[in-house]
Amino acid sequence: MKFGIIVFPGSNCDIDFYHAFKDGFGEDVEYIWHDTESIDEFDCIILPGGFSYGDYLRCGAVAGFSKVMESVRKHAEAGKLLIGVCNGFQILTEMRLLPGALVRNQNLKFICNTVGIKVENNDSPFTNQCEKGQVLNIPIAHGEGNYVADEETLKQLKENGQILFTYAENPNGSLLDIAGICNKKRNVMGMMPHPERACDVLLGNEDGRFILQSIITHLKGEMQNE
Amino acid sequence: MKAKVYVTLKKSIADPQGTAIQGALKKIGYPNIEEVRIGKLIELDLGEVSQETAAQQVKEMCEKLLANTVIEDYRFELE
């Protein structure tokens, strides 16, 4: 099982994810520079947090044009796992791999804090080790994490169980308190909170391990089925 | 050829920045303000291109990058 972390010039949570998988779980993980062509060897691709290309116009708007992202799109279309956290989530919506958009936080401020997020659906590759309704304490750090989408999209998200996480106390104005969603096929997931920041006992919080462990468990299961 | 692109949030999308500015304006003595919406103004210098090419290019740029059509509308002027 191999994890690949896409590195854009302005990524800055790439190393956090790397160490979460490597030091926290002993998994095989590699960085992938944004002009790489082939990513076939990877089972799960991570779009990490940061400011991929400075994020000046809209967060995540430019990253979709990187060379590697064509392969990433194909990877997702082939049903393989693709995860975007924070800036990665913004990139996924900009690329229309996930519905909706992320706009400025309601209070117009960047917010860095640890918040409670509720697991709405534990039947997914990203939440299978969680209990439904379980509240995880996960750090957030974003200025534009306010999830918006039209009525129809929200309805679909709800009906299809695509809402994976909601905020226990909404910090940023997100509609339906949305903190993380997946696509209909359940192989692409985006979330604003940073599970990779909560995988180390020394940092005082290990709730993120539930999410990483879910992914690992899912991939293990898939490999056994093959 | 120069272009001015105006990108505005769709009516259905909340605009917290606009709301905040409206609040601030009320506080400093303009209670009559009924609405404030914040958009972007992007000024482009396209170099030496025909009006036609320019129009087409700018439209493409808006669709691809300058606006996120999920939440934003755009219009532009050439001069």
Add this chain to the structure above:
Amino acid sequence: MKAKVYVTLKKSIADPQGTAIQGALKKIGYPNIEEVRIGKLIELDLGEVSQETAAQQVKEMCEKLLANTVIEDYRFELE
């Protein structure tokens, strides 16, 4: 009465946002772009006020709040 306020960075002030977007546009296939500058578009609904009051109010609001006159210029239209 409605107003459209355009806030732009002063010419002498660096615009890294604009430069970054110019770079991105070049990358996605528009090498001819010579300059990009990013500004703000603020749309105000002033309610029922005379043209004159509106003009004066908007000017004041720009000076006090809407533009940061240390680094930005503004202009506006009423309609």
Add this chain to the structure above:
Amino acid sequence: MNKPYEAVGLTAEEYAKVVEYLNREPNELELNMYGVMWSEHCSYKHSRSLFKHFPTTGKRVLQGPGENAGIVDIGDNLAIAMKIESHNHPSAIEPYQGAATGVGGIIRDIFAMGARPIALLNSLRFGDVENSERVKYLLEGVVEGIAGYGNCIGIPTVGGEVNFNNSYNGNPLVNAMCVGVIEHDKIHRGNASGVGNSIMYVGAATGRDGMGGASFASVELSDESEEKRSAVQVGDPFMEKLLMEACLELLQTGSVVGIQDLGAAGLTSACCETATRGEGGMEIDVLKVPRREKGMLPVEVMISESQERMLIIVEKGREDEVTKIVEKWGLHSVIIGKVTDNGRLIVKEGDVVVGDMPAHSLDSSGAPKYYKDYEVPQYYRDVKKFTSSDVEEPTDLNQTIMELLKSPNIASKEWVYKQYDHMVRTSTVVKPGSDAAVLKLRGTKKGIALTTDCNSRYCYLDPREGSKIAVAEAARNIVASGGKPIAVTDGLNFGNPEKPDRYWQFRESIVGIGEACRELDTPVISGNVSLYNETESQAIHPTPMIGMVGVLDNVENHCTMAFKSEGDVIILVGDTKDEIGGSEYLARIHNLEMGEVPHLNFALEKKVQNFVLESIEKGLLESAHDLSEGGLAIGLAESCMDHGVGATINLETKLRKDVALFSESQSRFIITVKASVLEEIEGNLLREKIPFTRLGEVAGKELKININSEEVINLSVNQMEDAWRGALECLIH
């Protein structure tokens, strides 16, 4: 009037000195270059002569003051680079960009040494935030600017301070500190050596921004400053991120001889400083310098302070290696000149020589140096006329505590640090909100503790004692977190040094810092001086900000201030005396800035610090917190609020109740221990002859304090917390 040298901020004598160096009259380009380089900001002409008071060496010091940043050894081939820098005047004009570019500048200083920046701190001072809309605007803008820059570049902002005092009404202070980690053998310096080596320019294009920023920082603020708007620089954190990664990668190749950021005085200072350090000369062509604007004059190119630029001196023949890495990061590099051996800085425009000066004459080694007259100001004597009996004891001490918790100086700074990404890089073990931040260093067991401190009210009342206390308090914060203090970077913010009373404050403060750093064995390895912080009506309180780093050999042994579990025993280490002079209590409740500052006894201070540190290292303490503003009562309240637990305290004292609660006596900590180790701890305290008091225990949901068996305080922790946490945000909105 209207002498050309006056326009660039030089005096007639200084001009004569320029003529002497050149053996002729300078042309306009040269004159401007001397003007910016000989400004206080670049040359330290009023301060250099005082630096001899600082201890700057020690067994851990790998690089002392004089380079882009100082470096201290922390063992295992690892070292810490750090420096603090002011951006006060730019922030007063345009708070967001002023603060943002301050952060950008200090980060460049760190990676220019080859160190990877791993943490940022910021030390802020504002005026009357409760009554001034302008102050609120400045505070919001500055905090957003720091956040905007640091968050984007992905370096956690882990600590700092924010303080308010009317003396900063016209002149806020914004000091940013950056800390980096480096392996011993990777240290780089800003040297231009090796004849024929290439001078390369990397980063953003040069524009007309920040023209003369350095000299601008060296005059008092006036209405005219608004006119110098072209001095506003705009930060581009993404560009800086690219530059940082590119430079760090470049430095691994071995092709780089020297590297220097383009900060104050831009190309001029980068060229003459690297040339002087390399003991050679340099020749550059301004036409080769990438420009943002058309028609720029050589002088504009040379003194522009455009952000996010670096100068790199590359071994001849290896330029392509540099170009390749720089391009990988989406940047461009150009060769703008070469290293020579004639000791001269020669500026060309194409083939034409437009400036030719001895390189060292521009640099601080050639700049004038002043020993100014000083004079003890009258206020210094007047303010001492105070005893605690001059003020009445409040009747309701509960209310007094609540009032103090809401004081902007004591209130939680959460509103500020929640806007900073303090967790990115997943190394922040102790986050903002405790005494010092603690970071782990990946791949080792080690950690570092970081803090900035300065009580400027003390420094006003008694600059020498106040400055000593600033150093001691910084060390106490490090110790309370489990770190051993090892080095200091100082941000000296003062008024106009040409006024004898201000110069006295400045001098006293430096002497005080020097003494304290010697006593506590924390050498000064870098720093920054910002003078002329005054408006027509008022100078700021002397504000020597002390940035300090400490090392934890095993980061798992860190400690925080929060009371942990019911039944833990609370001990006050140190002694409370009748010392409310200069206290937050006196200022807030009685509206007085007066009195003798608390007495600092280094012998006791060291004993207390050693005891606390050793106890933490042995794992004996559940919590530790140093006492500072607000004294014992506020210290207890702070430790209660973090985990929402209460405490019951029984105090026997001869002091007046308000004095016992709010005195700011030095060298004190509150610690909590499990009952099982109480005997061991008290035994150690007795053996060390450290005064201490067993105060009570962690219990319930209230803070209850009985003095001489009378209950004087009974407050719910929730109620205190609401007031304390919300106060700052409440003020702003």
